[in-house]
Every structure is written in structure tokens, then in C-alpha cells.
Amino acid sequence: MFHKEGHKIILVTFGIVVAAFLLIDSFVAVQWVRTTIMVVLLLFLILILQFFRNPKRRTALNELQVISPVDGKVVVIEEVEENEYFKDKRIQVSVFMSPVNVHVTRYPIGGKVVFSKYHPGKFLVAWHPKASEENERTTVVVENERYGKVLHRQIAGALAKRIVNYAKVDDVALQGGESGFIKFGSRVDLFLPLNSNIKVQLNQKVRGGESIIAEINE
Template structure:
């Protein structure tokens, strides 16, 4: 299954590849050049299909856990001051997505969207320390039953020039459901309460709607 955000690109690329393959077949006489052009065109189509894949992941919502919103690698775990919405310290967990990762954003928890805002900005590489505050990004806040308010940010990278965000203020959302898409390499930051337990480590690979990023701290801690 492919994400709906890729439909136009997939269709356009398909017809372009067909045109290139047929043109090469009829107008390029040197066999190795013809085959090289045709194979390159087919590899481009495969790469586009791979990027826009959208695997189905069934989730049984768990109010005690925050799930990874995207596939990728954990590149930041730290306490930061969040100036836009919370205006207080939060635990930040950042996940970097390479172009080979699934780029679907999924809701990390069930709850109500209380804030959703788009910010234009720069296109620094996604692992740059200032990308969270200076790059093109969206900030989404969810009010959850067990964690209170949590946030996540979709951040554009050097290649990502289009962020798609489906979260609308006042909407009830379900953990694991499709929350948006970021095209061609990017990062997502989770902004979590200080009293939650972080269950991942730096450089750990995570899977969207599968890996538990954080959990409610037991009352006896």
C-alpha cells in the first residue's frame, strides 16, 4: 500500500519511466547505453514506490505508553526548554528519518488535539541542533488521559520541502492513526513530561506505531 500523498508523484514517475524506456528502446542503438538508461529509469520508479510505502500497522491503543510517531533512529534524548507552547522544560526525544525509512507520521498517543501550527523556516540538515527551532516545521499538542499534554514536531530537513499535517485543533485522535507525512528525509521531535519514563536509547532504531518511546512512571517511584 502507498500513501495518498505520493499518488501524483507515483503516477507522474510511472508515465515518465514508461516514456523513457520506450524512447530508449526505439532510438538508442547502442545496447549497453539503452539498457543503462532503461535500468536507471526503473530504479527511479522503485525508489519512489519504496519512499511512499505505507505499511498497515494495527494498534490497540494504550494510554500508558507513547509510541514512536515515525520509523527511524533516536538521535536526541535530553531535557530542553520548550518556548512555543509549554514554556517550561520537557523531555525531548528526536527521531531522524533517512530517505529509506517509511515517512508516514502516526499519532503517538490517543487524545484531543489542542494546538496545531505550521511554521515556515530554513532547511538545515535534520540532525542540526537548531533544526527544531529554525527549520520549516509543524507543532502539534495532544491532551492525553495519562500523560496530560504531550507535543510532537514534524521538522523538514535539507531534502524535505513538504510537510503534511492532518491534526486539527479540537479533533479526537487515536494512537497509531495516520497523522501526516514528510517528504524526503526529515525528523520528528517528541516533547514529553519530565515525570515519564523514557524506554529508548540513543541510536536505537524505532518503528512507528510499534516501539514504546515512553511510559507512565509507576506511582511508587
């Protein structure tokens, strides 16, 4: 199953590969050159299909837990000052996505969308310390009565030139439901209350919609 954001790109890529195969067969006489080009084109098509896959995830709904919004590797766990929305200290947990990860962004908690904003910006590599504040990004805050407010931020990277954000203020967010998509590699930052009990470690691989990032004790 492929994500709707990739349907046009997949169709165009498939058409280009088919056309290239026909041209290569007609105009490239050297067998090993023809075979090499065809293999490269097939690998490129497979990479595009891999990137836009949209596997089903089973989210165990829990208002006291924050789940990972994306697939990837945990690269940051630290207390920081969040300057856009909260303007106070929060625990930041960042998940880096490689081009081969699933790039669907999911709501980390269920509740009401209270903030959603797009920011144009740079395209620094996703692991750059200033990427969270200087790169193209979207910021979404969801609130529920039991956990409070959780901010997740989609951040474009050096390759990611398009961020798709579905969240609108006053939307009802379903935990694990789709909130957006990032095309071609990037990262997502979570900003959590200081009393959150973090359940992941640095360099741990997580699955969007399933892995528990944190929980809070009432």
C-alpha cells in the first residue's frame, strides 16, 4: 500500500523508467552498458516505491502515553527551551528518518489540535543543531486532559523539499492517525512536559504509531 502523497511521483517515475527501457533497448548497443543502466533504473524505482509505502500500524490508544510520530532513530533526548509555542523548558526527543524509513507523520497523542503553523526556512542537514529553528518546518500542538500539551515539529532536511501537514486548529486528533508526510528524509522533534517519563534511549530505533516515547504519571 502506497501513500497518497506518492501516487503522482510513483506514476511519473514508472513512466520514465518504461520510456528509458525502450530507448536503451533501441539505442544502446553494448550489452553490459544496457544491463547496467536498466539495473540502476530498476533500483531507483524500487527506492521510490519503498519511500512512499504506507504500512498499517496498530496503535494502542492511551491518553497517558506519547507514541513515536515517525519511523527512525532517536538522536536527541535533552531538556531545552522551546521558544515558539511554550516559551519554557521542555524535554525534546528527536527522531531522524533516513530515505528508506516510512515517512508518514502520525499524531503522538490524541486530543484537540490547538496550534498548527508552517515556517519557510533553510534546508540544513536534519541532524544540524539549528535545524529545528532554521529549516523549513511545521509545528503542531495537540492537547488532551490527561497528558496535557505535546508539540511535534516536522523538519525538512537537505533532501526533503516538501512537508505536508494535515493538522488544522480545532481538529480532533486520533493518536496514531496521520498528521502529515515529509518527502525524502528528515526528522521530527517532540517537546514534552518536564514530568514525562522517557521510555526510549539514544540511537534506539522506533516505529511510528507503535513505539512508546514517554508516559506520564497522574
